[in-house]
Amino acid sequence: MSSEKLAALDARMAGRLVVSCQPIDDGPLDNADIVRRFAMAAVLGGAGAVRIEGAARVAAVRGAITVPIIGIVKRDLPDSPVRITPFLRDVDDLLAVCADIVAVDATGRARPETLASLLGAIHAGGAMAMADCSSEEDAAAAHALGFDIIGTTLSGYTGGAVPQEPDYALITRVAAFAPRVMAEGRIHTPQQVRLAREAGAWAVTVGTAITRTELVTQWFAEAMV
Numbered sequence: 001m002s003s004e005k006l007a008a009l010d011a012r013m014a015g016r017l018v019v020s021c022q023p024i025d026d027g028p029l030d031n032a033d034i035v036r037r038f039a040m041a042a043v044l045g046g047a048g049a050v051r052i053e054g055a056a057r058v059a060a061v062r063g064a065i066t067v068p069i070i071g072i073v074k075r076d077l078p079d080s081p082v083r084i085t086p087f088l089r090d091v092d093d094l095l096a097v098c099a100d101i102v103a104v105d106a107t108g109r110a111r112p113e114t115l116a117s118l119l120g121a122i123h124a125g126g127a128m129a130m131a132d133c134s135s136e137e138d139a140a141a142a143h144a145l146g147f148d149i150i151g152t153t154l155s156g157y158t159g160g161a162v163p164q165e166p167d168y169a170l171i172t173r174v175a176a177f178a179p180r181v182m183a184e185g186r187i188h189t190p191q192q193v194r195l196a197r198e199a200g201a202w203a204v205t206v207g208t209a210i211t212r213t214e215l216v217t218q219w220f221a222e223a224m225v
């Protein structure tokens with residue numbers, strides 16, 4: 001990506017909070033108009049960008065806000081564990097509705113289309129590319145391929161029990177070689193945002209703690225000892 005476009009990305013997103021507006025599937029908030037309103041409320045609260053699932057929802061949000069949109073498509077595939085934007089047609093759909101950034105699963109797991117082809121399509125469409133990684137190896141490979149933003153999104157989600165805490169160590173390790181590390185995953189409090197920034201995050205994404213009301217309510221309900 002050109003240095004001008006990267007500088008523009010830094011100007012809009014470096015040091016900013018990103019709000020992932022992905023309600024729980026099939027829950028009462030799982031609705032395009034609610035996602036649009038979550039995004040508008042996030043911007044009012046100070047978000048520098050939003051992360052939105054599905055081309056139709058990106059389109060709904062696009063008309064309501066001017067901050068960058070990170071677009072993804074989530075799929076449950078029968079023959080691959082890759083869920084986030086697995087296909088070129090998903091990239092095309094997100095580009096068609098003007099996602100500024102397209103994020104894709106960048107783990108080394110079996111996948112239907114190559115990471116290089118997804119990256120090529122994102123850049124050919126004029127968007128920025130974000131790699132959702134699970135490990136330092138994923139991040140190094142994605143950085144070498146030319147992804148603009150490296151996310152810790154999938155750390156803890158590729159096998160075994162999901163940890164409680166964010167993966168600060170991974171943020172630090174990736175920030176040692178990549179200029180734009182998105183801290184993402186299990187960041188639930190302002191203190192955790194601060195720690196992610198101290199670990200070297202370029203920007204920080206918070207989802208569940210802002211837009212999954214059922215889970216946040218559960219945290220509080222369970223504290224009612």
Ligand SMILES: CC(=O)N[C@H](C=O)[C@@H](O)[C@H](O)[C@H](O)COP(=O)(O)O
Binds near residue numbers: 185187
């Ligand atoms: C692992 C996976 O599929 N993560 C997804 C990626 O889009 C979302 O379900 C997360 O909500 C998002 O990454 C934000 O994280 P958190 O909700 O923990 O703040």
